[in-house]
Amino acid sequence: MQSETQPSAIAGHQPKAFAVKKARTRFFGLTLDECIRVFFGGNAFVAVIVLALITFFLFREGGPFFKMNRDSIRVYRVAGLEYVDIIRQQEQDHTALTRYLFDIRMKVVKQLRDERGGLIEADLKAARLTVEKLLSNGAAAGAPELIQAQMRVDEFQKADSALTLEINASLAAFDKFAERYGDTVLPVRGLVSDIGEVATGIKSRYTENEDYKVARAQYLAAGKKTEADAIVLKEIDFKTEVAAITAIFPTYQQMNQEFAVGLKRVVNDLPILPVPALQPRMVRFSELTDLYLAGFPETEVRLKAWDQLAPVPWYHALAGFIFGKQWLTASFWQDWYGVVPLFVGSLMVSMIALAIAVPLGVGAAVYINQIASSREQRLIKPAIEFISAIPSVVLGFFGIAVLGQSLRALSQVEALSWIPGFPYSERLNALTAGVLLALIAVPTIFTLAEDAINNVPRAFKEASFALGASKMQTIIRIIVPAALSGIISAVLLGLGRVIGETMVVLLCAGNRIAIPDFTAGLAVAVQPVHTMTGIIAQEMGEVVRGSIHYRALFVVGLVLFFIAMLINFLAQKIVRKYRISVG
Amino acid sequence: MVTAKASAISHSTSSTSMETPASTPTSRPFNLSSPAADSDQTDTLIEISDFDFYYGTKQALFDINLKLDDKRVTAFIGPSGCGKSTLLRCLNRMNDLIDGTQIKRGGVKIRGVDIYGREVDSIELRKRVGMVFQKSNPFPKSIYENIVYGLRIQGVKSKARLDEIVEKSLRGAALWDEVKDRLHESGLSLSGGQQQRLCIARTIAVEPEIILMDEPCSALDPIATAKVEELIHELKKQFTIIIVTHSMQQAARCSDKTAFFYMGKLIEYADTRTIFMNPANAQTEAYVSGRFG
Numbered sequence: 001m002q003s004e005t006q007p008s009a010i011a012g013h014q015p016k017a018f019a020v021k022k023a024r025t026r027f028f029g030l031t032l033d034e035c036i037r038v039f040f041g042g043n044a045f046v047a048v049i050v051l052a053l054i055t056f057f058l059f060r061e062g063g064p065f066f067k068m069n070r071d072s073i074r075v076y077r078v079a080g081l082e083y084v085d086i087i088r089q090q091e092q093d094h095t096a097l098t099r100y101l102f103d104i105r106m107k108v109v110k111q112l113r114d115e116r117g118g119l120i121e122a123d124l125k126a127a128r129l130t131v132e133k134l135l136s137n138g139a140a141a142g143a144p145e146l147i148q149a150q151m152r153v154d155e156f157q158k159a160d161s162a163l164t165l166e167i168n169a170s171l172a173a174f175d176k177f178a179e180r181y182g183d184t185v186l187p188v189r190g191l192v193s194d195i196g197e198v199a200t201g202i203k204s205r206y207t208e209n210e211d212y213k214v215a216r217a218q219y220l221a222a223g224k225k226t227e228a229d230a231i232v233l234k235e236i237d238f239k240t241e242v243a244a245i246t247a248i249f250p251t252y253q254q255m256n257q258e259f260a261v262g263l264k265r266v267v268n269d270l271p272i273l274p275v276p277a278l279q280p281r282m283v284r285f286s287e288l289t290d291l292y293l294a295g296f297p298e299t300e301v302r303l304k305a306w307d308q309l310a311p312v313p314w315y316h317a318l319a320g321f322i323f324g325k326q327w328l329t330a331s332f333w334q335d336w337y338g339v340v341p342l343f344v345g346s347l348m349v350s351m352i353a354l355a356i357a358v359p360l361g362v363g364a365a366v367y368i369n370q371i372a373s374s375r376e377q378r379l380i381k382p383a384i385e386f387i388s389a390i391p392s393v394v395l396g397f398f399g400i401a402v403l404g405q406s407l408r409a410l411s412q413v414e415a416l417s418w419i420p421g422f423p424y425s426e427r428l429n430a431l432t433a434g435v436l437l438a439l440i441a442v443p444t445i446f447t448l449a450e451d452a453i454n455n456v457p458r459a460f461k462e463a464s465f466a467l468g469a470s471k472m473q474t475i476i477r478i479i480v481p482a483a484l485s486g487i488i489s490a491v492l493l494g495l496g497r498v499i500g501e502t503m504v505v506l507l508c509a510g511n512r513i514a515i516p517d518f519t520a521g522l523a524v525a526v527q528p529v530h531t532m533t534g535i536i537a538q539e540m541g542e543v544v545r546g547s548i549h550y551r552a553l554f555v556v557g558l559v560l561f562f563i564a565m566l567i568n569f570l571a572q573k574i575v576r577k578y579r580i581s582v583g
Numbered sequence: 584m585v586t587a588k589a590s591a592i593s594h595s596t597s598s599t600s601m602e603t604p605a606s607t608p609t610s611r612p613f614n615l616s617s618p619a620a621d622s623d624q625t626d627t628l629i630e631i632s633d634f635d636f637y638y639g640t641k642q643a644l645f646d647i648n649l650k651l652d653d654k655r656v657t658a659f660i661g662p663s664g665c666g667k668s669t670l671l672r673c674l675n676r677m678n679d680l681i682d683g684t685q686i687k688r689g690g691v692k693i694r695g696v697d698i699y700g701r702e703v704d705s706i707e708l709r710k711r712v713g714m715v716f717q718k719s720n721p722f723p724k725s726i727y728e729n730i731v732y733g734l735r736i737q738g739v740k741s742k743a744r745l746d747e748i749v750e751k752s753l754r755g756a757a758l759w760d761e762v763k764d765r766l767h768e769s770g771l772s773l774s775g776g777q778q779q780r781l782c783i784a785r786t787i788a789v790e791p792e793i794i795l796m797d798e799p800c801s802a803l804d805p806i807a808t809a810k811v812e813e814l815i816h817e818l819k820k821q822f823t824i825i826i827v828t829h830s831m832q833q834a835a836r837c838s839d840k841t842a843f844f845y846m847g848k849l850i851e852y853a854d855t856r857t858i859f860m861n862p863a864n865a866q867t868e869a870y871v872s873g874r875f876g
Contacts, residue, residue, distance in 0.1 A: 374682070459720035463782070465680060467733035467789055468710030477736065482723055 058561060062554030069337060070317035072548060076334050079203040080242040083306050084196045085334075087252065090299050091192055093292055094185045100288065101178050104273075104281050105171065111275045112167050120163060124156040173271040184262040187255050195245045200332060206236045242308050249303060256300065260293055321555060327513045327535070329549050337552040339559060341515045345430070345529030348516060349505055350498045352434025352525055353441055357498075358491055360438065361445030365487075368446075369453045370475050381450075388443035395436050396507030404432045404508060411526070421523030426510055429528045433509035437501055441494040448493060452486020453479060489571035496567040500560065502533040509534060532556050628653035628793070628823050629674065633689035636666075636673060638681070643669045645848045647689070651840075656815060656824045658838035658855065660831060662875070665844040667827045671795050674698075674825065675712035676705045693793070710737070713791035717798040719778035721770030721785070726762055729770040729781055733789035748788050756784035757814050776807025783814065787822070794818065796826040800833065812837050831871055835859050843867045 024031045030038065076082055113121070130149045140146075168175075212231050219228035267289045270282050324338015364384060368377055404427040411422040421431075456479050464474040480487070510528020513535070518524050536553050543550040629651040636644035644666045651657050659667035669678065673691060676698065678684045690697050698708055710733075721729050730749045731739075739745060749766065753759035758780045762773070770781055779799060786794055796815075800808040815824060815837045828834050834841050835855060842852040843864075851858060851867045862868045869875055 457720070459716060459718060460722055462677065462680070462714075462716065463720045463722065463785075464732070466675065466677065466709055466714035466716075467736070467785065468706055469733075469736045470706050473736045477732070478722055 055561070058554060058558045062551055062558045065337075065548065065551035065555045066314070066317045066321070068548040068551060069320060070312055070314060072335065073316055073320060074312045075203060075206060077310065077312065078238045078242070078308055079206060079236075080195075080199045080238075080245040080308065081203060081334055083242070083245055083303065083308070084192060084199050086299060086302050086306065087188065088192050088196070090296075091185060091189050093295070094188075097285070097288060097292060098178070098182050100285055101181065104278060104285065105174065105178070107281070108171065108174070108273055108275050108278055109167055111278065112170070113163070116163065120156055120159050124153065124160055127152040127156055167274075170274040174273060177266065177269070177271045180266045181263070184259055184266060188252075188259055191248060191252060191255060195248055196333075198245050199242075202236060202238070202241045205234070206238075209234055209236060238308065246306075246308075252303070253300060256296055260296055263289060263293060321552070325515055327530075329539070335548070337548070337555075339532070339556060341513050342530055342532045342535050342556065343559070344515050345509065346499055346505075346531040346533065348524070348529055349430050349433045349437060349509055349531060350495055352430055353437035353498045354491065354495060356435060356438035357441035357445055357494060361442045361490070361494065362449050362487055364442070365446050365449035365453055365490075366475060366480065369450050370479060371471070384443055384446050387439060392440065392501060392503040393507070395439065396504045399432055399436045399504060399508035400428065403435060404428050407432055407435070420521055421526040424523075424526040426526065426528050428508050428510040429526045430509060430516070431525045433505045433529075433531075434525070436504045436508055437498045440501055440504065441498045444497045445490045445494040448490030449483070449487045452483040452490060455486065456482045485574045485577055489574040492567050492571040492574070496564050496571070499567070500533060500564055502537050505531045506534040506537050511538065532560050536560075626653045627651070628694060629825075630692045630695075631670070631689070632692070634670075634673070634691065635686065635688040636669060636678075637685050637687055638669075639683040642687075643847050644673075645846075647849050649842060649849060649852055651823070651825060653823050654819060654821075655839040656819050656826060656837055658834035658841045659825065659827045659844060660829075660834050660841060660870070661844035661850075662870070663829075666847040667842075667844045668797055670844070671797055671825060671827050672714075674793070674795055675709050675714055677709075677714065679705055710789055711791050712793045712795060713786035713789060714795040715779070715782050715786055715797065715799050718802055719775060719782050721773070721778050721781050723769065723771055725767045726770050726773070726781060727766040729785050730788050733785065737789070752784040752788040755787050755818070756780045757810065757817070758784055774807070776803050776810060779803060779807070779811060780814065783811070783818075787818070791822065793823045793825065796824060798827050798829060801829060808833070831859070831873075843870060845870070 027035055127149060131146065131153055134143070134146045134149060212233055216228050216231045216233065219225075219231070267286045270286055273279050273282060321337055321339055323340060324336055325340050326336040326338045327341050328334075328336040364380070368380055372380065408424065408427050410416065411419075411424050416422050460478050460482055461474055464478045469477070509531055511530045511534060512528040513530045516524045516527045516529055520527070536556055539549070540553055543553065627650040629649075631647050631649040631651075634644055634647040635642065636647075647670060659671060661667050672678045673686075674693075686699060690699050692698070693712070696703065722732060724732070727749055730752050731745045734745060734748060750759060750763075753762065758777060761777060762781075765772075770778065773781060779802075783794075783799075800811050803811065812833065815826065818824060819839075826834075826838065838855045840853065841855045841858040843850045843858060843862075843866075845866055851862060851864045853863070857863075858867060859871050862871060
């Protein structure tokens with residue numbers, strides 16, 4: 001404002017001020033423009049801060065898990081539970097063999113029934129159906145045709161039970177064999193049960209003592225010395241206590257010898273099956289038993305070499321989580337936090353979902369973008385996008401009430417029994433959850449894939465048509481390949497959406513914590529599974545804050561977090577590459 | 584290679600030409616080396632009559648009557664929005680791809696066949712009438728795959744034959760020497776001028792009869808433009824070329840005949856020399872002398 005104060009050179013001719021300055025209102029020393037800038041900048045940074053905070057807290061809550069898991073494994077070893085489990089493994093392998101035997105029996109029975117009983121079963125079914133029909137048609141209780149039908153049912157029922165008796169009689173030798181085979185393990189089983197009790201005793205006294213220690217420390221911290229002194233700590237001398245367990249080794253050795261001899265004797269005398277076609281299975285069974293017996297010396301070596309005080313390396317805690325095949329909590333014996341069953345469950349459900357959602361989503365995107373009339377576009381596009389607006393808990397409810405039921409009913413249709421896994425009886429399983437998740441993934445895949453297809457330059461399409469290509473040829477050879485990276489990233493983001501979905505899998509996946517039995521082939525899809533998201537939602541509410549279980553759930557959360565990051569990273573990378581390639 | 588549909592297009596060729604050997608049953612329906620090629624006496628190949636064309640309710644072309652010669656280069660000139668590109672795209676029915684276009688009156692005949700007739704398959708038509716676009720648009724595939732695309736969709740599988748056509752087409756488009764060592768690199772890795780010649784090579788690989796060029800040099804630098812123009816001179820021995828251009832020099836340099844359009848109407852159509860030296864119409868004169876447009 002200097003110019004105003006300076007006197008003008010020529011009197012009467014006031015030079016105009018060069019008006020470029022403007023008074024600005026300031027807030028905290030910032031002009032309005034700067035305030036707006038700070039506001040938007042701050043909003044943008046909130047995302048980064050929140051992400052950093054989430055990562056930090058996940059690590060803070062989950063990180064101590066590995067130390068605790070290591071401690072837990074250490075106790076497992078030092079209290080002798082590990083020792084017992086070595087013998088128990090042997091016993092469980094025997095049980096598995098017995099199951100194999102039982103499986104053979106089922107096959108034999110089925111075969112025999114198919115051979116001779118098939119007719120009776122069909123007749124029985126038909127007769128029962130007639131009775132039902134008559135009853136529903138309002139036939140009176142004493143109506144002659146009803147009585148006749150009921151008599152037929154009785155007749156066939158009698159024939160059926162006679163057949164059962166006959167089959168059982170023909171399997172008498174086999175049953176006897178199975179019984180003797182099963183009995184051989186009894187002494188070992190008794191031993192395991194005895195020393196198992198000793199081991200749990202040691203462990204529970206140890207945990208009790210640890211709890212007392214904590215309580216005592218708390219009293220002391222609160223300055224309550226008398227109460228603290230009232231708590232009597234009893235340190236466990238693992239060495240002497242566990243000696244009681246390892247002392248059984250000579251007994252075990254002898255028992256094992258008898259067990260082996262007994263098994264061999266039983267197996268040498270294989271029964272002849274009434275179905276000759278299945279006899280090779282018996283031979284196979286005897287081979288398996290031989291293999292099992294060959295493992296005995298190794299078990300003994302392991303028991304001898306077992307060292308209660310051997311240190312637990314840190315990576316055991318990590319490997320126990322990443323490769324652990326068991327997620328076993330609140331057990332009387334030992335808790336295991338292995339993520340594999342949950343991871344496999346999540347992966348399986350997601351793969352089922354993608355197998356359904358990718359063809360649907362991509363196909364719909366191609367159709368809407370390239371083929372559909374504008375009227376169809378106006379109808380279908382909002383419909384697909386609306387699906388993503390359905391709350392997933394509602395979808396889950398639909399899954400339980402409708403989809404699970406109808407899929408099971410569908411699986412029991414005889415004409416469809418050729419589909420692997422059909423028929424099945426578990427209403428809630430990976431398939432049910434996968435189908436619903438597909439519904440959730442379709443809008444994501446559709447929208448992004450449609451975008452990708454839409455971004456293919458029109459010039460490609462025109463060039464293709466100008467060379468005499470038909471619409472389908474243009475779509476398949478030019479448009480889809482040109483949009484492929486966009487479509488792949490759409491699928492990846494769909495996967496991210498599905499793998500993070502919680503409510504649907506919690507409600508519909510069946511929640512059985514076990515690695516699905518992949519020997520079943522494609523039928524694995526109808527087994528119930530549990531997922532990483534599901535387990536967090538289910539168990540987080542009931543765990544003690546700060547316990548190993550609580551922390552394990554956070555580590556599962558971390559795994560999910562990293563999977564999601566990886567998927568998003570890949571998708572972005574692919575999309576970026578795609579942009580360059582089109583130029 | 585005589586397909587059923589191609590012969591359907593050509594079945595009435597004899598009515599328009601006395602000299603074409605279409606009457607001999609063994610020859611191709613659209614013979615590439617018509618004896619008329621080098622004589623002053625040329626045949627009418629394309630006949631556009633009373634043609635009215637609409638985009639939705641907006642009329643883009645008004646009553647066009649035009650006869651285009653075989654084995655000649657015809658240039659369409661005129662200011663932007665005059666309908667020259669629209670007419671060009673009508674010749675291979677590319678406008679079918681745009682919603683709401685319609686022909687209210689008249690038609691286009693190629694060798695006497697109405698290309699908007701009910702039995703005409705637009706896909707077969709486009710195999711006979713190729714097109715090169717304003718902006719070079721090679722597919723995001725290798726150079727080789729770009730060239731053989733048109734053949735692959737016709738079901739040609741023989742590797743030897745594809746190789747042969749690739750070389751022939753690239754030589755035809757004067758590109759062979761520049762790319763022969765990198766046929767399997769992306770077509771997008773070429774320079775703008777090379778890309779445009781690749782698009783021309785891709786078009787001649789399917790051996791069309793007519794090549795439509797929609798401002799093929801408007802995105803190219805002068806050297807690349809000169810190469811394409813040179814190429815057009817070569818190509819006219821084999822193909823009938825119709826070129827839309829904004830550059831009057833280009834029209835003067837490459838074309839035998841020129842049609843001037845204005846506001847959707849054909850104003851004047853004559854030998855290029857006549858149009859530029861001695862136009863009959865005042866508007867044409869104003870345009871070619873650069874007074875508007």
